[in-house]
Amino acid sequence: MCGIVGVLGDHEAAPILVEALKRLEYRGYDSAGIATVNGGHLDRRRAVGKLVNLSDLLVHDPLPGKSGIGHTRWATHGAPSVVNAHPHQAGPVAVVHNGIIENFRELRAELAAKGFHFVTETDTETVALLVQSYMAEDNTPVEAARLTLGRLHGAFALAFLFDGEEDLLIAARKGSPLAIGHGDGEMFVGSDAIALAPLTDRITYLEEGDWAVLTRTSLEIRDATGNLVNRDMRRIEVDSARVDKGGHKHFMAKEIAEQPSVIGEAIRHYMSADGNSVALPGDDLDFTAIDRLTMVACGTAFYACLTAKYWFEQLAQLPVEVDIASEFRYREPPITPRTVALFVSQSGETADTLAALRYCHEKADQIVSVVNVPESSIARESDLALPILAGTEIGVASTKAFTCQLTVLLMLALKAAEQRGTITPDRLADLLAHLRALPNTLNHALDQNAATERAARKLAEASDVLFLGRGLMYPLALEGALKLKEISYIHAEAYASGELKHGPIALIDNALPVVVMAPRDTLFEKTVSNMQEVLARGGKVLLITDAAGAAEAASDTWETIVLPQVDPVLAPILYAVPAQLLAYHTAIAKGTDVDQPRNLAKSVTVE
Numbered sequence: 001m002c003g004i005v006g007v008l009g010d011h012e013a014a015p016i017l018v019e020a021l022k023r024l025e026y027r028g029y030d031s032a033g034i035a036t037v038n039g040g041h042l043d044r045r046r047a048v049g050k051l052v053n054l055s056d057l058l059v060h061d062p063l064p065g066k067s068g069i070g071h072t073r074w075a076t077h078g079a080p081s082v083v084n085a086h087p088h089q090a091g092p093v094a095v096v097h098n099g100i101i102e103n104f105r106e107l108r109a110e111l112a113a114k115g116f117h118f119v120t121e122t123d124t125e126t127v128a129l130l131v132q133s134y135m136a137e138d139n140t141p142v143e144a145a146r147l148t149l150g151r152l153h154g155a156f157a158l159a160f161l162f163d164g165e166e167d168l169l170i171a172a173r174k175g176s177p178l179a180i181g182h183g184d185g186e187m188f189v190g191s192d193a194i195a196l197a198p199l200t201d202r203i204t205y206l207e208e209g210d211w212a213v214l215t216r217t218s219l220e221i222r223d224a225t226g227n228l229v230n231r232d233m234r235r236i237e238v239d240s241a242r243v244d245k246g247g248h249k250h251f252m253a254k255e256i257a258e259q260p261s262v263i264g265e266a267i268r269h270y271m272s273a274d275g276n277s278v279a280l281p282g283d284d285l286d287f288t289a290i291d292r293l294t295m296v297a298c299g300t301a302f303y304a305c306l307t308a309k310y311w312f313e314q315l316a317q318l319p320v321e322v323d324i325a326s327e328f329r330y331r332e333p334p335i336t337p338r339t340v341a342l343f344v345s346q347s348g349e350t351a352d353t354l355a356a357l358r359y360c361h362e363k364a365d366q367i368v369s370v371v372n373v374p375e376s377s378i379a380r381e382s383d384l385a386l387p388i389l390a391g392t393e394i395g396v397a398s399t400k401a402f403t404c405q406l407t408v409l410l411m412l413a414l415k416a417a418e419q420r421g422t423i424t425p426d427r428l429a430d431l432l433a434h435l436r437a438l439p440n441t442l443n444h445a446l447d448q449n450a451a452t453e454r455a456a457r458k459l460a461e462a463s464d465v466l467f468l469g470r471g472l473m474y475p476l477a478l479e480g481a482l483k484l485k486e487i488s489y490i491h492a493e494a495y496a497s498g499e500l501k502h503g504p505i506a507l508i509d510n511a512l513p514v515v516v517m518a519p520r521d522t523l524f525e526k527t528v529s530n531m532q533e534v535l536a537r538g539g540k541v542l543l544i545t546d547a548a549g550a551a552e553a554a555s556d557t558w559e560t561i562v563l564p565q566v567d568p569v570l571a572p573i574l575y576a577v578p579a580q581l582l583a584y585h586t587a588i589a590k591g592t593d594v595d596q597p598r599n600l601a602k603s604v605t606v607e
């Protein structure tokens with residue numbers, strides 16, 4: 001969370017910084033700011049709210065200079081305000097920060113005792129004041145930064161800019177990602193390579209504990225022990241279409257519509273050339289050598305894991321544990337050596353998921369990740385990283401990344417089933433054929449846009465919504481509720497249909513819409529019974545099913561959305577589409593900010 005950038009350039013820094021921040025705005029959008037050194041003088045501009053407010057401010061109050069740092073904030077310490085916005089300046093230094101300085105209270109007390117004054121509520125100001133205090137003791141900027149870094153606990157990516165130093169930038173990474181971009185006689189820093197994509201494709205990633213001293217023509221990296229180290233420079237291919245809505249009103253709409261094509265891409269990538277089996281890169285994942293799969297993720301990615309549990313257990317007879325990363329990392333769960341630990345993350349930078357992955361190092365047989373960003377920390381720290389090939393996802397609410405995660409996890413489960421001999425060749429061929437047809441089936445699901453829009457206009461009137469699903473539809477109900485609440489701000493809960501009688505049924509009345517997700521599968525009749533229990537108590541049911549299900553349920557539903565028939569194993573991928581559309585249209589009806597909902601950020605790099 002929070003995005004940081006830095007530039008030692010040949011051109012005016014402000015527009016470059018703002019453009020790079022635009023590409024990082026997915027990390028937070030509470031406030032934004034930049035600082036430059038011009039004529040030896042450090043100055044800054046900051047504004048509350050979206051980046052556009054900073055751009056407006058710069059029109060009226062420009063900030064010249066060819067060296068600069070910038071920040072887009074997701075507030076952790078202190079409300080979103082100009083005073084709490086980064087860069088934070090203390091005397092001769094300005095700093096931008098992504099992460100949390102855990103010992104900032106102790107440091108603050110120490111600095112206060114020395115007579116330093118604080119003007120913000122942030123942890124970051126402590127860093128700036130520490131540097132200032134070391135510089136006041138006659139340390140050079142580099143020495144002061146080194147001494148400061150040694151005092152900080154927690155997770156951070158930092159960039160420092162100094163008064164009187166137009167050719168110096170210091171960057172540091174511990175727990176939060178940071179990329180250095182190499183230009184021709186220019187140097188850049190960014191929270192990710194995407195931010196730097198218009199500037200350079202030559203990237204060096206700092207590793208844990210690294211800190212770097214940059215000038216326009218040099219880069220010196222030291223590790224946590226202070227030794228000079230070499231870190232590879234790589235050429236990065238970044239999706240340059242990143243900030244393009246492709247004719248859609250919102251990124252979320254574009255990303256929902258892209259699902260048939262990106263899922264098709266993922267299926268082709270993981271299918272053998274003859275289409276008869278699943279092909280993994282390197283083919284070095286042996287599911288016969290393990291007893292257990294431990295899957296860990298957060299949010300939507302966690303629901304992808306919950307869905308995959310059903311697939312791995314039913315198809316491959318492989319026991320699966322699924323955990324939320326923030327719980328897993330502190331529970332100290334025993335990991336037997338015959339366990340594959342699998343981490344699912346769109347960004348590949350989620351702090352809790354990364355910490356859980358590190359916990360499993362040395363314990364699990366293998367660390368596997370399913371990620372969207374191949375250069376991410378989670379991918380780089382895995383033994384095997386499986387890309388989901390969703391392309392850049394900008395909308396804060398995950399859509400295409402979720403269905404691509406499901407697709408890759410299903411193909412992995414099929415691989416496991418094939419290796420473990422728990423699926424017949426005919427059934428495998430059958431499911432692979434259904435997978436090949438899936439992009440087309442998804443196009444038909446997208447055709448239900450108008451029906452979901454109609455239903456969404458009704459949902460937008462509600463203050464609470466319940467989602468129900470059984471079997472593979474239960475994790476999807478959870479995902480449907482999450483999607484709805486995060487972008488429409490309507491309170492939504494999901495339950496396994498069978499749990500209804502154990503408490504939640506008390507909520508049912510005619511003000512509570514109940515979304516029932518139920519393809520006509522072997523569990524359908526049971527779900528319909530639960531639906532009848534809702535209807536009998538005056539509840540309003542929005543049924544999402546297929547034609548056979550709609551014909552059979554034939555009762556007084558409030559709305560029915562009819563999807564194409566699909567093999568029940570693949571249903572979660574298909575039924576995700578109306579769940580996303582429902583949330584999207586409800587949010588539009590409520591007039592919320594679909595792509596950048598309040599309080600959220602796309603990449604959660606703090607715990």
Ligand code: F6R
Binds near residue numbers: 482483486
């Ligand atoms: C919800 C959403 C989040 C993320 C979660 C994990 O729409 O996007 O719940 O799924 O923050 O993020 P990643 O997948 O980047 O680890």
